[in-house]
Amino acid sequence: MSLTRSTERRKMLLKHEEYRAHLERLLEERNAEILGTNHKLQELYTLGSQTYSFVDVEPKLTDFTRYADQHFHPDTFAIFVEQDKTLKPLAFQDRYGRPFGPDAPQNQKVYRFPLELDSFRGEIYVGYDDESMQLFEKQRHIFGLFRDRVGSYLKEHFMALRHRNEMRQMFVSSVQAHARSIEAKDAYTAGHCDRVDRYAELLARKVGGFDEKWIFNLKVGSILHDIGKIGVRSAILCKPGALDNGESEEMQTHPVVGGRIVRALHGFNLEPIVRHHHERFDGRGYPNGLKGDKIPLESRMILIADTFDAMTSDRPYRRAMTTAQALDELKRFAGTQFDPDLVSVILNAGTELDAARLEMERKPKGDYFVSAW
Ligand SMILES: [Fe+2]
Structure with missing residues (x-):
């Protein structure tokens, strides 16, 4: 074998090694990304299947906030629903403990995800202090799924509340009817x-x-x-x-x-x-x-x-x-x-x-x- 041919062959082998290492690295990154995405989706699935009570909304709101915190790392997170024609926070969390209101951070990069709640409005607010912060397409996609989970849970919640109030009213009416019978005497x-x-x-x-x-x-x-x-x-x-x-x-x-x-x-x-x-x-x-x-x-x-x-x-x-x-x-x-x-x-x-x-x-x-x- 000539010297030139042997050098060429070593170069080729080296390139091959580099390429293989590059491929392995890519594969690892891809695996990590897939595993990360799978983890997010798995947790989202669990989050959707935990029912708790549709009337007592607090534990579920805590879970939603925790999920958003772990997977999207916002500085400010809130779930707003419409009450008396204005949006009011049903859940609110700020990484630095800043209160909601006029003192809340002003110059944030803000993402708003509208919630579909039948007859009234709602939205998820995700704020980052770093104005250059970007939610990439895959993250937006997962956030979309998250938003759907939150929306369908809140829909059930408000329906359960309405149903409970109707049941209460029916019960109270019948209780009153009995009390009226005394007053009639x-x-x-x-x-x-x-x-x-x-x-x-x-x-x-x-x-x-x-x-x-x-x-x-x-x-x-x-x-x-x-x-x-x-x-x-x-x-x-x-x-x-x-x-x-x-x-x-x-x-x-x-x-x-x-x-x-x-x-x-x-x-x-x-x-x-x-x-x-x-x-x-x-x-x-x-x-x-x-x-x-x-x-x-x-x-x-x-x-x-x-x-x-x-x-x-x-x-x-x-x-x-x-x-x-x-x-x-x-x-x-x-x-x-x-x-x-x-x-x-x-x-x-x-x-x-x-x-x-x-x-x-x-x-x-x-x-x-x-x-x-
Ligand atoms: Fe009495």
Whole structure:
């Protein structure tokens, strides 16, 4: 073999080696890219198949935000939906903890991906502080898939919320229909259940710290607290003067009878609330003479709301008291009839009670509860 031929051959081999190394490198990069893409798609698939609850949207929003953070590394990420004709953030995260609003970063490279949410608008906001930042076509494609996942989840979420509200309204209407049957027996109690519901809710929100499920339970208990009066004869229920002993006894059966009636309501625990709404804080109430915090909190709230409404409503034998007068009465019996802690809260709610009284006077009797939910 001549020297030239051998040098040529070495050169060729070297080129071949270089080319093979180049190919291997390309293959590795491609594999990494494919694996990375696969990983993103795999996670996206998992994200789509995790259902959680369509009503409680928080855990899913956290997952969406985490996914965007891990795979697209934005400095600012938000999911906006239209509320009251403007876009408001349903989820928001900023890498540097900057708040959403006027202080949010101004000079970002921003990508907006519109969400399809039936009758209203929504969008995903992805912001990068580096204005030269580019989302390449493949990333945009994956983001498109991500956007579809978010969109279809939110569509289901809002549908579930609507459905739940409709179910609630149907349930509340039927609860109200039962309460109306009591009010039909006694003209002076017209609208009473709605007002007790309104004042009890006001008191609970003023105390604070209760979730919406608890408040809803309280509201239903308030509406139905006197349902047991259905078992009391009209002659007693509507008697204008004082009741004799026998009549009083019959009247005092209504919390127990009412408790038995509401026991049948599936998914609620209303019996103790209704049964004990005439217990007194000092233990001298009925039917069981429970004392202090042995009385369910809801019943203690309902007793205050019930008494406040009785005092601030016109009766054949007296005019309605002013809010301030009624609050004075509640204060006078704090610790004997009423829970003193709850009374001290309601004493600070004079303005809100006045507003609620006005609002209830203006509403057609019996329509408040349905329109509020
Ligand atoms: Fe009652």
